[in-house]
Amino acid sequence: MISKLFSMKMAVLIMFLFGVLIGAATFIENDYGTQTARALIYKSKWFEFFLLYFILILIYNILRYKTYKTKFPVFLFHFAFVLIAIGALTTRYVGYEGIMHIREGQTANTMVTDDKIFEVFAKDKEGHQASLEKIVYFSTMTPNHLSETLTVGDKKVHIALEKYMPTAQTEVVDDPKGEPVLELKVSAGSKGKLHYFKKGDIKDFGQFYIAYDVEKLPTDKPTFSISGDPKDLKVDFPFIMKTLNMDTKNMGEVPSGMNELHRRTLYRFGTNAVVLKSAHPKAKLRTVSHDLKTKSGKPEYIKLKVSVGDKSREIVLEPRKGVTGEIRHLDINGVSIDLRMGAKKITLPFAIKLNDFELARYPGSMTPASYSSKVVLIDKEENLTMPYHIYMNHILDHRNYRLFQSSYDPDEKGTVLSVNHDPGTLPTYIGYILLAIGMIWSLFHPKSRFQQLLRGARKLQDTAIAAVIILLTALAPQQAEAATPVATPEQMKIMQAYDKDHAIRFGELAVQDQMGRMKPVDTVAHDVIHKITGKSSVFGLEPMQVFLGMVVQPEVYQNVKMIKIGHPKIAKDLGLSKEAKYAAFTDFFNKSDGSYKIFDAVTKATRKKPLEQSKYDKELIKIDERVNVAYMTYQGSILRIYPKAGDPNNKWYAPMDAIKSFDPKQAEEVKMSIAAYFQMVSAGLDSGKWEHADLALRGLHKFQEKYGAAVMPSEEHIKWEIRYNKLGLFSKLFPYYLTLGLLMLIFAFI
Missing domain, CATH: 2.60.200 (Tumour Suppressor Smad4)
Incomplete structure (x- = not known):
């Protein structure tokens, strides 16, 4: 019986259930909020025992089969999970996270926790006292329970939850x-x-x-x-x-x-x-309350019944996320009671000074694109003063504290940094490293399960292999029929006028992205079309045909419904039917004053911490990015195809930026070449003959070769990258990866 309860098949089942639970928690978090997901799953006692059971299975099998002697790669793989569990346990009971708010020019050395802390201090007239401090989570999906008793002298102070609402x-x-x-x-x-x-x-x-x-x-x-x-x-x-x-x-x-x-x-x-x-x-x-989850800036509603002997009183606490709670005082039956619920203030062993907060905006819509904080780390204990630039994916890591950019003040003069103190990070990372080593080692160890299966597979006949391939193809998930961008017959006629061969040749031009990577324009076109529409190609045209049209005739494409919406509420915000899946660029702007319809909503969404963002907020940020990518394409600012002569950083510029920034002689070359190209493309659209456009395109190639040879990719490199773009390997292979993974999981039970 014990061998079955602690078998490896049971471990596989636990891992499968773990995936299901985490998936369920994700849906709960989306619909009911992070606090509910923590209350029901992440921070619940039963979930701790669930994970403990999995770890005990691994330890049992390590000791039973002595894998540290017979199959060291397998031992390493299993032991890695134990280390990860130790790290998770340390994080759960020792670690904490919260926020640090700093205004420009000011220094802060305190943070407030994300968790809600319930604190009680009670004292009677004789001087007897008792206190309580605990983290509390409430669910809006299921009934809540909170019941605590403190002994003060010969009296009992009982506190019970009467009512909870996520907002009030x-x-x-x-x-x-x-x-x-x-x-x-x-x-x-x-x-x-x-x-x-x-x-x-x-x-x-x-x-x-x-x-x-x-x-x-x-x-x-x-x-x-x-x-x-x-x-x-x-x-x-x-x-x-x-x-x-x-x-x-x-x-x-x-x-x-x-x-x-x-x-x-x-x-x-x-x-x-x-x-x-x-x-x-x-x-x-x-x-x-009309909400299913807590809302940023709004208080929760918590009604408690406090009893001492036969006397009781009701009290309402209204904690806010990221705010230390207000102390409420009660005198009941000779006992003085102070209660507080809210974030806890913690003093850090170092200080952070904010020198400057920077907010970059998208041109056109002027919505926030990115933001960062230039700070100074001040640690007197370690005699350290260090300037640092905190921005997305650039985290300040010091003394087991990790600080990263989270939000900012409405006046753009202050920053909100997320602070994570996690001593469990080290054992967890070591566990991940051992996990990877164990997995790779197991592939080549002669006694491993993988090698046994491989030896058995060599005995299969060609027909059997073909049958497996056919099975994988049959079982591979097929892409469902989805909504596609819509164009009128008049718009389609204009779009189809762009010569496919010429557009492909235009895609062979070199371009420099914001990070300095050199690549063909074809890559930019694929990225832009996929970003805006969610499709790899649209209207039955090559991505380069659509992209070239957006650059040359923006007034046409701005009225084509090709920007993916992603949320019915956004469609309503734009004045469209909630069933609408795509919008035109012009749908995002008011006709009366040209204002950006979703400016306020996007600004509000970007100021929220990622965990506080709803699905609507996330889709708002995504669609704002799509609109701004479309705008940069229409403006041509995404086409950095002109290298600056003698630039020490080999920087390339978009046409309008080049005309403004280059010396007069080179700026005139840019002006003449881009004007000639646009004129020849217009002539090709009218006549259907693209020889002159091809000639003007060769002029652009010569300009790049003349001034940008130092960083320009080779012709072979360009062609191989274009071939890769056309293959679209990931989207084609993903269904097979998914099917194969599911089959392997099923085989683990056999």
């Missing part, structure tokens, strides 16, 4: 047993927010107060004092106010003192404004 917002509902409630939209020098007032309520808005039926008013600053019943409201304010009727758009002015308060009328004083949105004669306020 107040709503007003009419109720015959309710009381008067006013809905006011208040702008205190910033964006307006909705506030609710019952009789006797007063709220401080910084420069002024708002009060409803309050007898004794404060005198330190002006009060927007409302009085009366909801059907006959008046406002008393010590200054003149400008008014704007939201329905008629009529503007006016009311004197200081007592005046009537009208619904849907904006009352402005200074940079502040108040609007009475609605007045309810009988209503009540309730806290609700």
Whole structure:
């Protein structure tokens, strides 16, 4: 029985189930948020035991079969998993992660954790005390449970969860047993927010107060004092106010003192404004949530019942992600209790100074393309002061802390760095290295399972091999029929006019990308078409034909629905049907003022941490990149085909940049050559004869050979890369890789 429970077949089954669980966790995280995925799977106790069972199976088989003596590669492979498990265990119980916020010119040495910490401190009158600190995760998919008991002297403090909501917002509902409630939209020098007032309520808005039926008013600053019943409201304010009727758009002015308060009328004083949105004669306020997961910037709603003996009180905590919680105080049955829930502040053994935050934007749409932080690492213990540039995939790694770019402030004067402290990284990485060594070694070890199968395979007849190939072909997943870009007959006629042979020859020109790699224009064309449309080719044309048309006649292609949308909400944002799969470049801009329709949404999405981005956010960022790639193609800025004479870095430029940056003589050469080429292409489109366009293209080749020979790829290199582009190996072989992997997994059980 034990041998079956701890057999290697059981280990394979566990690995298969592990894959299923991780896949399920991904879907849960997408729909219900990271916290729910952690509560149900990643941080759950049962998941720990699940992984422990897998490790015990490996240890059992190592000891049972003494693989460290008989099959060392297999031992290495299995032992690697044990090391990875030790690293994961260390990460889980010792490591932590969070964020560090720094403004330009300032220095910070603290971070706040991503995890939500629940802290309780209780003390009685005799001086007895008790405390609690634990990480808590709540699920929006299943019921939640939180129950803790502290002993303070001879009394028990019991804390239990009453209600949890991922976000909290107040709503007003009419109720015959309710009381008067006013809905006011208040702008205190910033964006307006909705506030609710019952009789006797007063709220401080910084420069002024708002009060409803309050007898004794404060005198330190002006009060927007409302009085009366909801059907006959008046406002008393010590200054003149400008008014704007939201329905008629009529503007006016009311004197200081007592005046009537009208619904849907904006009352402005200074940079502040108040609007009475609605007045309810009988209503009540309730806290609700319409979300399945937590939202950045919005508080969670956690109602707790705190009991001491036969006395109890309810308290509501509203933690926010990345914010240390507010301490709430209760006195119950002779016990003083302080509670807090939120992020925990941790002091680091070093400091980071932000010298400069840089944000690069896409030309045209001006949406964020990338951002980075120029910082100085200050470690007094190690007597270290080191400048460093943090950006995507360029991480600051120091003393088991890893800092990488995460977000930034709206005014672009501050940065948000993700901080990861993970002592388990070293054993995990060693485990990965041993895993790779064990796998490769096992392929060549004479006693390995792979070699046994290989020896058996040599006995197969040719017909058997052919049968396996046919089986793989039959079982290989076929690409489903998917939506494709759409063009009108008039647009198709223009696109088909581009000569295929000439377009292919244009693809043989050398081009330099942003990273400095030299490659044929054909590679750029394949990348652009695939990026924009999600297809390797469209409209039955060569990618080079479409790409050349986008450069030469952007006004035509800007109206072709060829930019992949990826999310129905984005289609609605663009004013299209939610079923639309592709949009034209012009669909992204308002006709009235030319503004970019998704600018605000994209900016908001890019400021979120990757784990906080929804599927909509991720698709927004992707489609913004597609739009900007299309824009750079239409502008020709993606075509860095002109080498600068004598440049020490061998930098190449796009046509317009070359004309602006080169010396007058070389700039004139660029101007003449590109103008001649465009004219000859236009002539070819009109006449169908492309000999003159071919001649102008040879002129571009000669320019590259004259000034860019130092870095220009050889003709053979260009041709081989174009052949590789046409093969599209990965997309063709992927179904076979997938099928073969599934078959190997099935064979492991046989």
